[in-house]
Amino acid sequence: MIRFDRVSRRYPPGVDALLDLSFELDDGGMLLIGGHSGAGKSTLLKLVASVERATTGAVLVGGQNLNGLSTRALPYYRRRIGMVFQDQKLLFDRSVFDNVLLPLSIAGFPPRESASRVRAALDKVGLGKREKALPIMLSGGEQQRLAIARAVVGRPDLLLADEPTAHLDADTAGDVARILLEFNRVGVTLLVATYADELFPGGRRLRLDHGRQCA
Amino acid sequence: MRTWLGHHLRSASLAGRRAAATPVNTLLSLLAIGIALFLPAAGYTLLDAVRQFAATTTSAPQISVFLRIGSAPDGSKGIRVRLEQHPGVRKLAFLPREQTLTRMKANPGLREVIDVLGGNPFPDAFVVSVIDESTAGMEKLAGEFSSWPGIEHVQLDSAWVRRLEAMLAFGRSALLLLASLLGCGLVAISFSIIRMQVLTQRAEVEVSRLLGATEAYIRRPFLYQGVFLGLGGGFVAWLLVAGAGMLLRGPAGELAGLYELTIVVGLPRPAETLGLLASSSALGWLGAMFSLKQTLNAA
Numbered sequence: 047m048i049r050f051d052r053v054s055r056r057y058p059p060g061v062d063a064l065l066d067l068s069f070e071l072d073d074g075g076m077l078l079i080g081g082h083s084g085a086g087k088s089t090l091l092k093l094v095a096s097v098e099r100a101t102t103g104a105v106l107v108g109g110q111n112l113n114g115l116s117t118r119a120l121p122y123y124r125r126r127i128g129m130v131f132q133d134q135k136l137l138f139d140r141s142v143f144d145n146v147l148l149p150l151s152i153a154g155f156p157p158r159e160s161a162s163r164v165r166a167a168l169d170k171v172g173l174g175k176r177e178k179a180l181p182i183m184l185s186g187g188e189q190q191r192l193a194i195a196r197a198v199v200g201r202p203d204l205l206l207a208d209e210p211t212a213h214l215d216a217d218t219a220g221d222v223a224r225i226l227l228e229f230n231r232v233g234v235t236l237l238v239a240t241y242a243d244e245l246f247p248g249g250r251r252l253r254l255d256h257g258r259q260c261a
Numbered sequence: 262m263r264t265w266l267g268h269h270l271r272s273a274s275l276a277g278r279r280a281a282a283t284p285v286n287t288l289l290s291l292l293a294i295g296i297a298l299f300l301p302a303a304g305y306t307l308l309d310a311v312r313q314f315a316a317t318t319t320s321a322p323q324i325s326v327f328l329r330i331g332s333a334p335d336g337s338k339g340i341r342v343r344l345e346q347h348p349g350v351r352k353l354a355f356l357p358r359e360q361t362l363t364r365m366k367a368n369p370g371l372r373e374v375i376d377v378l379g380g381n382p383f384p385d386a387f388v389v390s391v392i393d394e395s396t397a398g399m400e401k402l403a404g405e406f407s408s409w410p411g412i413e414h415v416q417l418d419s420a421w422v423r424r425l426e427a428m429l430a431f432g433r434s435a436l437l438l439l440a441s442l443l444g445c446g447l448v449a450i451s452f453s454i455i456r457m458q459v460l461t462q463r464a465e466v467e468v469s470r471l472l473g474a475t476e477a478y479i480r481r482p483f484l485y486q487g488v489f490l491g492l493g494g495g496f497v498a499w500l501l502v503a504g505a506g507m508l509l510r511g512p513a514g515e516l517a518g519l520y521e522l523t524i525v526v527g528l529p530r531p532a533e534t535l536g537l538l539a540s541s542s543a544l545g546w547l548g549a550m551f552s553l554k555q556t557l558n559a560a
Contacts, residue, residue, distance in 0.1 A: 097471065125473035135468045151271060152474045154264035196472075 047073045047204060047235045048094060053103035055089050055257075063089040065257040066103070071250070073203075076227075076236040078243050081254035087239035088132065090254070091206050094237060095129055096120060107204070125153050128197030128234075130207040130226075134189055136181040142168065142192055143177040149200045167199040171225055187218030194225055204235045211242050219245060268478065276485035279458065287493075290454055294447055294494025294541070299501040301440035302537055306502055306529055308432050314517075315425050322394045323418040326387040326406050330358075330413070337385050340411060344387060349402050352390035358383045384413055396423060444544050447494065451487045451548025458483060459556040466557065480557065484549050491545020495538040503528050 048071040055064040064086045071077045079087045092098040093105050096112045105112045108126075115123055137145055146167055150160040168174050171191035173184075181189055190210060197205060207226060211219035223245035230236040236249070243251060253260050280287045326344070328337055337355070344350050361383040366372045375382065391402055399417055407415040459466065469479055506528055529537065 095471070121470075121473045121475045121478075123473075124471065129471060131471075135464070135471065137465055137468060148469065149472045152469060152472055152478060154268060156263070156267070 047071055047075065047108060048077075048237065049104075049106040050090075050093075051104040051106070053093065053100045053105055055086075055093060055098065056101040062257045064093070064100075064254075067254075067257075067259055068103075069252055069259070071235060071237065074230070074233045074235055076230050076238070076246065076249035077252055078246050078249040079237070079239045079252050079254065080241065080243055081260075084256075085254040086257040087254060088208055089257075091129075091208050091237065091239055094204075094206055095127060096123060121152075125149070125200060126202055126204070128200065128202035128205040130190075130193045130197045130205070130210050132208040132212065132239075134193040136189060136192060136196075138181050140180075141177065142173060142179050142181060142184070145181060145192060146196045146199050149196060153200060163199055164195075167195040170198070170228075171195045172221075185218075187214050187221060190214060190218075190222050191225065194222070198229055198234070202234065204237065205229055207236070207238045207240075209239055209241070211240060211245060268481065272478075272481035273485045275482040276489055279462075279482070279486060280489060290450065290490060291493040291497050294450055294490060294545075295497025295501060297443045297446045297450070298494055298498035298537070298541055299505075301436055301443055302498050302502045302529070303505055304432075304436045304439065305533070306506065308429065308436060309533075310513075311425070311432075312429055315429065322391065322399055322423075324389040324391060324399060324403055324406065325416045325418055326389060326412060327414040327416070328385040328387075329411050330382075330384045337411075340409065341387065343409065344389060344406075349391055349393060349398070350389055351392045354388040356386040356388060358385045361386070388418075444540070447491065447541065447544040448548040448551065450494075451490050451545045452552040454490060455483050455487055455549040455552035456556045458486060459553065476557070480553050483553055484546060487545040487547075487549025487552075488542045489545070491541040491543065491548075492538055494545070495541030498541070499529060499534055499537060 048069075050067050050069050053064055053067045054062060056062050067086075067090070069077070079090055081087055089098065093100055093112070094107060096115055099113055107123075110123070112123075137148070143164055146164045147160055150163060155163070165174065165177070168177055171194050173188060173191055173195060176184065176188065181192060184192060194207075194210070197207075205226070210226060211222050214222060219242060223242070226236060226238065227246060227248075238246060238249070240246065243249070326340070328340065341353070341355065344353055358381055362375070362381045365383065366375060389402075389406075391399060393399070393402075403415045403417055406412060466479055
């Protein structure tokens with residue numbers, strides 16, 4: 047599913063966020079990326095989401111080299127992956143329902159099918175009864191679950207999550223991790239940047255230290 | 262096709278909702294655009310009324326040749342022969358002074374004046390239609406006629422129509438210039454409003470891109486908003502023109518009536534209304550396009 051082949055990512059004026067990184071992740075697998083703050087975890091996820099491009103080396107997702115992805119093809123590639131961002135990136139001026147609807151509306155799903163998919167996704171993360179609420183009315187854990195619902199509503203093959211349990215209390219973090227694990231159990235490839243490896247049992251671990259792979 | 266239509270409907274409704282979310286801003290913007298468009302639109306309507314009036318007025322150029330009062334009756338005959346034989350003259354009509362007196366006395370106001378003057382103050386006259394109707398040609402002929410003995414005065418009857426036409430041509434050019442300038446103004450207003458809107462929706466633009474939105478998908482609601490601004494502003498301008506037309510209709514008719522003229526100030530015609538709305542929408546869209554080109558690439 048994902049293959050990194052001697053990937054480096056350098057930011058001006060010469061800071062290496064990732065250096066000579068190589069790994070593979072099979073279809074339906076789970077990879078936990080660990081490491082200190084600034085180790086390159088988020089950069090790795092950004093490369094997979096094609097938000098950024100590798101300075102050297104090749105990032106392949108589903109056999110496709112993302113370095114060769116055209117600007118026109120990029121939106122269609124992004125629709126195939128689900129992303130849970132560190133800062134969630136929820137839209138606070140629209141309801142919980144409309145936040146989850148956004149990816150389907152972008153992909154041009156018919157309204158009726160979209161509505162039932164949105165409700166299914168919200169049910170799955172336990173927000174079925176909050177669809178009319180605004181994100182600001184939700185707790186931190188609920189907002190994180192909303193972000194997951196939005197990431198999975200398009201039924202992606204690959205789910206990326208950047209620190210999905212950060213800033214949550216232990217119980218809530220456990221709930222969020224359980225939801226992500228459930229998706230992995232039904233075949234969704236899961237790539238999680240996290241400090242809390244213990245919440246994701248069974249996942250392969252990749253530890254980064256100043257952009258280099260150390261375990 | 263259905264997906265495409267769905268995208269457009271959603272974008273249009275989103276644009277409408279965004280505009281409705283800030284009603285005061287939207288109304289003020291529409292008013293600003295409306296007033297900017299009102300000036301050329303009203304100018305056009307006025308010019309059109311004058312043009313119609315000029316078209317209904319005879320504009321076949323003629324030269325009136327007035328004979329000296331008291332010249333012998335055969336003097337007029339001599340001049341008639343000279344005029345008839347002149348190669349530049351196409352048609353000739355003689356207005357005897359008695360006939361002019363009778364016609365003028367038919368006007369009650371003039372009758373009193375004529376009675377005070379006593380006798381017949383009007384001279385015999387010829388109305389001459391010419392072959393060469395150019396201003397230079399006619400002026401040359403008029404000069405020639407006035408040098409003939411027995412002729413008191415020569416007048417180019419249609420000179421004022423020509424002057425009016427020249428003024429209309431000037432008015433059209435001035436209007437075009439004004440419309441171009443204010444059209445640029447509309448583009449600038451739309452540019453600035455859409456820029457503000459993009460900055461306000463920056464988070465949504467960013468999230469949409471991350472979720473796989475194409476640039477067309479992101480741009481569409483902003484473009485619709487530009488079109489709606491132009492369209493709404495055009496409608497406000499139409500209302501202002503129609504309102505001004507209704508207000509001026511009575512006084513303009515009265516004024517024209519005093520000069521025995523017919524000037525009709527009416528509502529803009531359907532084709533003109535359509536032209537106004539289409540061009541204002543297009544300008545709103547253009548402003549949005551420029552704005553997106555600059556703002557979205559940087560967002």
